Amino acid sequence: MSQPSAIPVVERRDDGNRYEILVDGKRAGLTAYRDRGAQRVFHHTEIDDAFAGQGLASRLVQEALTDVRNSGKRIVPVCPYVAKFLTRNGEFADLVDPVTPDVLQWLDAQLG
Known part of the structure; x- marks a missing residue:
């Protein structure tokens, strides 16, 4: 498979509670969230198989977390990928709240 010709772009889609990464205008993946007051609770991240192995998940989460920082919110990493990313990238440690039973x-109530 050839490399994408365009630079991937990350967009926040508030209407869908997610950040999407686009390659040549096509959605290659997403990281989904729900806002809980001042917290942005990340609960799912996925990259389409056709775009696997290109580092898109890391770029998507990096840009999403940077957006959270810029918005003044806190991060709650329910999503295993986001949690793993945070353990490897300490630059966001000051924004992370623990995943608690509450x-x-x-989140279960929000997602139905």
């Missing part, structure tokens, strides 16, 4: 119960 957060999980709230």
